[in-house]
Amino acid sequence: MKKFLFLLITICTAQSYAQDSTLIKSKVANAITELKDFVLLPNDANNADDIDTNLYWLRKKFTERGFNSSILETEGLPLFFAALPIDDNKPTILFYMHFDGQSVDISKWDQQNPYEVVLKSKEEDGWKTESFDALNDDINYNWRLFGRSTSDDKGPIIMFLNAIDILQKEQKTLPFNIKVILDSEEEKSSAPLPKAVRVYRDLLKADYLIINDGPVHSSGKPTIVYGCRGITTLSITTYGPLRPQHSGHYGNYAPNPGMQLAHLLSSLKDTDGRVLVNGFYDGIELNEATMAVLKSVPDNANEINTNLAIANPEKVGSFYQESLQYPSLNIRGLGSGWIGKNARTIVPAEATAELDIRLVPESDGNRLKSLVKEHIKNLGYHVMSTVPTREERMKFDKIVTIMEGNVTDAFRTDLTNPFGNALVKTMESKFGEKPVQIRIMGGTVPISPFINELKIPAFIVPMVNPDNNQHSPNENLKIGQIAYGIQLFHAILHSTVVPE
Amino acid sequence: MKKFLFLLITICTAQSYAQDSTLIKSKVANAITELKDFVLLPNDANNADDIDTNLYWLRKKFTERGFNSSILETEGLPLFFAALPIDDNKPTILFYMHFDGQSVDISKWDQQNPYEVVLKSKEEDGWKTESFDALNDDINYNWRLFGRSTSDDKGPIIMFLNAIDILQKEQKTLPFNIKVILDSEEEKSSAPLPKAVRVYRDLLKADYLIINDGPVHSSGKPTIVYGCRGITTLSITTYGPLRPQHSGHYGNYAPNPGMQLAHLLSSLKDTDGRVLVNGFYDGIELNEATMAVLKSVPDNANEINTNLAIANPEKVGSFYQESLQYPSLNIRGLGSGWIGKNARTIVPAEATAELDIRLVPESDGNRLKSLVKEHIKNLGYHVMSTVPTREERMKFDKIVTIMEGNVTDAFRTDLTNPFGNALVKTMESKFGEKPVQIRIMGGTVPISPFINELKIPAFIVPMVNPDNNQHSPNENLKIGQIAYGIQLFHAILHSTVVPE
Incomplete structure (x- = not known):
């Protein structure tokens, strides 16, 4: 699939940047130099000194x-805030990006130092290191910069700065005020962020939030994202004999916790993957216009299924984007006794299922967890939130411990939002086709609480290639994406017209 | 429960041995001396030299x-065979015992050397070491001998030898020929034994087999066992995406292998523990006489349930002994993704259930496995015995790998067998009450294939206390059980009358 994607991106690049000016090229060259410099500063948020060095830069x-x-002090590490002089008559866009990066395991990288950017070209048989001098004649947009945070998320910060350079060179009057908040703990779940919004509400006051993080759609096309699913978890444990028992002596007598768990779990979903818990999908309605947007996403079902190596997906939605509009209920882990070589002839003492529930704005996490618990109660279980005592085990035929995880809410900005429409128009006129509009991403971003706290329309406008190895060794940024990002920031700030 | 058991055994001992003669007492004293000597020889069958030393002894x-x-050479370690001179006009009893023992982890024993017998008395607050000199005045039948194989299974060999001494002293003509086969690899599953039967068939030729291994019924009462369940295993794996996937991106889309497995497993049994697989219980009939024997076993359901800490058992049988008359289907292990602290937000690539199936003579292991596989096929699964390829994963909606374990058959001698009836009468007249008759034990003995190969009526007549810590640290033998064993061997050989 990677090869196919690669082709798509190449075609897209060729179309989109055909008209690139010498100015853009020179800014791309400058951005590469600045990114090399920026990446050279380690940015592991487990190390406060790293963050300080980056803040200074x-x-x-x-x-x-x-x-x-x-520098905004928080309960955790400081945040970086910047703004151009404010004109009270203009609407304000707040940009969110982050400069911390995932920890690196140097041994797994193909380069000696993940913080020292390496330039590579793609050959038939893999990646080939290139000299940066080779960029002096012409900048190859298909070459890539390898290093921690080149894509996630230092690259977009650099693209933003170089777009600002062009705007300033052009001396154009901008229709927006510009504020920037740069997170220092995104890879550590941005814990201090929601509270920081409350402390620095006046400073962060804005009309729109644009998040530049994550990759564009897997087709490589320009992309705008209106929301992300939230998440919560449940851990469900059923009980057999107090201690594991010999399956000969007690097989057919001691209740089997794994079998109980199987009955419990299978009652939660049908064999097509649809949740059977009463009220689980309540409130979700997909009108015609919404369905049209979902269908417009150029997902390739064959490609997705081939990548997953599945014959058919679950049937919650009739296609990939539709499936993401609903909350999920996923068994992420199962455990009881031992499997494989370690299997022993026992009736285990307990069996555990770990569930995660992805949330959409219609499905409050606490409500869904209550529905699941109610469902399990109705199966005849005595539901507890602690491990049962011996006395409790002897009192109830069916007993279950349910531990609840925290809730991270979903966020979703309406597809009809005027600023969103304006962004789509800007992107369409810049790149010659409508961007891919993702109504809601399946995954959860840690900044959801921050977004919900800000209470303004929020949009994710990703800048980097989908195959960037984010969070993994050999993270990289396609140089073409730098040109894309510089132009997109420039266009958003310069030519977005929000209807009155 | 242990305390209760202890009381029961004490009462039983008091009743049974009230009439012990001085002769018996002197043989018990001799047996203790011989057992100390015998236990002193390490008998770990992982060490061939150990076995040789024991064979010599x-x-x-x-x-x-x-x-x-x-000494009978086999494909493994040699067996020990012994016989008294044969009279062709008499029926022959073959006794089976074993002299190898479980490996010891010295650090877990309360004594320095598990092969050096320690004498202990039970005090309110635990075990107290006693000097062997204290036995010179009188032998306390409640004291115990601690050491590896005191109970499992060197003790019974010593009891047998001392019973022979009495018979020889009495110079009585015995109604049976006596053969003895002593296994050297019982704790290693007695692998060479079935073939040895074929090689040494003439030598081992007998009319009845008596196995003296394992403990008496938990009530501590004299016990005779007519059979043991067999065992086989199935390992069942279902498949989701080829590699674990992000549960945000693919929750509601990629099929979840844990949920598939839950549906599959829950279809195998109802919530009361009864197997729903067609034909699983075929051929099992429990007539009135059988039910009467099952009900006569002095199991204490409250005690069992309290020990397991369960409110109610499964409903395959209406009481413990009845439940053992049926094959079981037990989930001994479940695994998918990770549970607990290691849980990750993934759709796992696969989920595995390990099953063990305990067999009764009516339920051939291969037949039961076929029935389960047929059942799973009927759920719409493509059933494989290997891990599916990417192409196979993409071809079939539901795919499962089923790996089959070996079959160890059950054995069961009919409750109406004349020799069995005669043994029961012998025990009844010796100990003043009918022995506990166990139609089939829940567990599986490795010598089942040997028993089935011999094709003669087989009976387990256990000699040792139920709380002997067999296979564990601090294995022990109650001295009263030595008196019991000597008298029982003596009675069986001397006064058992098989009706014509």
Whole structure:
């Protein structure tokens, strides 16, 4: 599939950047130099010193471009905030990006130092290292920059800064005020962020939020995302004999916790994957216009299924995007006794299923967990939130412990939002085709609580290639995406027209 | 429960041995001395030298008692065979015992050397070591001998030898020929034994087999066992995406192997534990006489349930002994993804259930496995015995790998067998009450194939206390059980009358 994707991106690149000016090319060259410099600063948020070094670097770079900046202290590590001088008559866009990166396991990278950017070209038989001098003649948009955070998420910050350079060079009056908040703990779940919104509400006040993180759609096409699913978890444990028992002596006598769990779990979903818990899908309605947008996403079902190596998907939705509009109920783990070589002839003492539930805005996490618990109660289980005592085990025929995880809410901005429509128009006129519009991403972003706290329309506008190995060794950024990002930031800030 | 058991055994002992003669007491004293000597020889069958040393010792002891003996070479370690001179006009009893023992983990024993017998008395607050000199005045039948194989299974061999001593002293003509086969690899599953039967068929020719291994019924009462369940295993794996996938991106789309497995497993049994697979219980009939014997076993359901800490057992049988008359289908292990602290938000690539099936003579292991496979096929699964290829995963909606384990058959001698009836009468007249008759034990003995190969009526007549810590640290033998064993061997050989 990777090869296929690669072709798609190549075609897309060729179309989109045919008209690139010399100016863009020079800014791409500058961005590469700046990104090399930025990536050279380790940015593991487990190390506060790393974050300080990066903050210092950011302050310098934003100040050079005329931004006022602040280091915002939080309960965790400090955030970086910057703004161009504010005109109260203009609407304000707040951009969110992050400069911390995933920890690196150097031994798994194909380069000596993940913080020292390596330039590579793709050959038939793999990646070939290139000299940066080779870029002096012409910049090959298919070559890539390898290093931690090239894509996630230092690359977009650099694209933003270089787009600002062009706007300033053009001396155009912008229709928006610009604020930037740069997170230092995104890879650690952005825990301090929601509270920081409350502390710094005036500073962060804005009309729109644009998040530049994550990759574009797998087709490689320009993409705008309106939301992300939330998540919560349940851990369900059933009980057999107090201690594991000999399956000869007690097989047919001691209740088997795995079999109980199988009955419990199989009652939660039908064999097509649809949740059978009463009220689980309540409130979700997909009208015609919404369905049209979902269907417009250029997903290739064959490609997805081939990648997963499945004959057919579950039937919650009739196609991939539709399936994401619903909350999921997923068995992420099962355990009882031992399997494989370690299997022993026992009736195990307990069996556990770990579930995760992906949320959509219609499905409050606590409500869904209550529905599941109610469903299990109706099966005749005595539901507990602690491990049962010997006395409780002897009192109830069917007993289950359900431990609940935290809820991270979903967020979703309406597809009809005027600023969203304006962004789509900007992207369409810039790149010659409507962007891929993702109503809701399947995954969960840690900044959901931050977005929900801000209470303004939020949009994810990803800038980087889908095959960037984000969070993994050999993270990389396609140079063409730098050109894409610079132009897209430039276009958004310069030519987006929000209808009155 | 242990305390209760202890009381029961004490009462039983008091009743049974009230009439013990001085002769018996002197033989018990001799048996203790011989057992100390025998246990001193390490007998781990992983060490062939251990077995050789024990063989030498056995040869000496049996020869002293007038037995002809042979070391029978096998594909594994040698077996020990002994017989008193044969009279062709008498029926022959073959006794089976074993002299190998479980490996020891010295660090877990309460004594320095598990092969050096320690004498202990039970105090309110635990076990107290006693000097062997204390036995000179009187032998306390409640004291115990601690050491590897005191109970499993060197103790019974010593009891047998001392019973022979009495018979020889009494110079009585015995109604049986006596043969003895002593296994050297019982704790390693007695693999060479079935073939040895074929090689040494003439030597082992007998009319009845008596196995002296394992403990008496948990009530501590004299016990005779007519059979043991067999065992086979199935390992069942269902498949989701080829590799674990992000549960956000693919929750509601990629089929979940754990949910498939839950549906599959829950179709195998109802919530009361009854197997729903067509034909699984075929051929099993429990007539009134059988039910009467099953009900006569002095099991204490409250005690069993309290020990297991369960409110109610499964409903295959209406009480413990009845439940053992049926084959079981037990989930001994479940695994998919990770549980507990290691849980990750994934759709796992596969889910596995390990099943064991305990067999009764009516239920051939291969037949039952076929029935389960047929059942799973009827659920719409493509059933394979290997891991599916990517192409197979993409071809079939529901795919399962079923790996089959070996079959160890059950054995069961009919409750109406005349020799069995005679043994029951012998025990009844010796101990003043009918022995506990166990129609079939829940567990599986490795010598089942040997028993089935011999094709003669077989009976387990256990000699040792139920709380002997067999296979565990601090294995022990209650001295009262030595008196019991000596008297029982003596009675069986001397006064059992088989009706014509």
